[in-house]
């Protein structure tokens with residue numbers, strides 16, 4: 097019988113009035129039937145979170161920290177199981193879920209468990225008054241996640257939210273709900289009281305919208321597309337929010353860069369996570385003097401990438417999350433040549449592609465790593481977030497040209513600069529319009545760094561003390577002396 101996944105409300109499983117199927121994108125098999133939440137379940141979950149809030153917020157931070165750390169321990173204990181579920185539910189390859197994404201999720205709990213015991217304030221003494229700040233938890237928070245790295249994203253929200261004394265209603269993407277359901281169970285096992293973390297499954301319109309609109313929800317931490325983020329912001333009114341949205345990040349390589357390292361990092365930043373990565377270096381800007389050589393080497397490397405069963409340790413690219421998303425990625429692969437780009441590898445029309453796959457995944461949502469050269473930054477393939485393994489190689493003349501092209505985009509999430517010239521590295525890092533810039537590096541997350549974007553990539557930052565912005569409310573106390 098197909099497994100059923102129910103909501104978790106006030107520490108109890110709550111059956112759905114209706115269920116939807118979550119599909120394994122590699123095999124098209126049904127993994128589970130998942131409860132489809134509506135306003136009624138959202139209301140019950142928010143009420144449970146509201147009721148649980150005073151006791152949870154009132155615990156000494158050291159006591160909350162113990163339980164939050166225990167949740168990290170339970171995740172660490174169950175890495176292989178959670179990683180396998182995540183891989184089956186999303187198509188993200190086991191080499192990444194097992195070794196990076198799920199282990200890092202437990203670090204999120206360890207980090208914020210420590211941090212919640214270190215929250216301090218500021219003092220502003222004057223001759224007449226002593227001002228000081230207090231940081232209070234906000235209350236009930238709506239945590240909404242996308243499908244691409246769902247467990248990592250959920251824990252990145254749940255850990256600071258709970259550690260700082262808030263309670264939560266978590267809504268995962270309808271395309272990848274399974275590991276968050278497990279997170280809810282593990283939270284209870286870790287001793288986190290009923291109602292502190294509630295999980296409501298379902299679709300954006302039926303479950304996400306009423307959650308964001310609920311008057312008792314005080315803050316929204318949302319990760320997802322720019323279109324949905326805009327919709328939520330319009331409905332959020334005076335709630336606090338942080339919006340982690342889409343990206344089309346420039347990966348700029350100057351002719352004085354360490355080319356072997358730049359090549360490795362460029363390949364990783366567009367093809368890891370199946371290219372379904374918000375911080376993907378999807379516009380690869382290469383200085384004209386090295387462009388032809390770089391493009392040839394890049395395409396050679398892309399051709400060798402192993403596409404296959406995501407549960408196989410040797411696989412680098414697994415299936416796209418859904419048939420709908422596959423159709424979107426394929427449409428951009430079709431569009432590239434029509435816009436005038438040169439396809440160096442990949443594409444749709446190699447008949448042997450499906451045959452290269454193991455038999456049990458031949459029905460999967462596969463697309464092959466595709467590299468476009470001669471891309472003009474104004475083409476749609478360069479401007480739109482494709483969110484798949486599709487690289488655009490764009491030539492540039494000099495530093496000013498690189499900065500102009502890098503910034504000629506609606507998004508501003510991440511950016512990457514490769515040069516051995518230290519002055520140039522700092523100048524470009526300062527000039528690029530993005531929330532993050534990595535110099536001579538791929539994206540390496542430090543939990544203290546402000547993570548987030550500017551322009552259409554969002555507003556607000558999370559990570560380290562930056563997470564105070566959404567999950568804590570500062571209050572100034574002024575005492576007359």
Ligand code: NAD
Pocket residue numbers: 240241242243244245249267268269270298299300301303304305308319320321322323324325327328339340341342343373374481483509548549553554
């Ligand atoms: P999406 O916006 O379609 O959905 C995200 C979540 O929002 C899902 O849980 C969905 O059910 C919910 N939702 C949809 N409509 C809603 C509404 N009206 N109100 C409330 N909730 C609603 O995004 P997606 O396709 O799941 O994810 C891919 C996108 O996420 C990409 O654009 C990617 O760049 C972005 N992303 C950003 C980051 C980041 O940190 N900036 C990280 C990962 C993914």
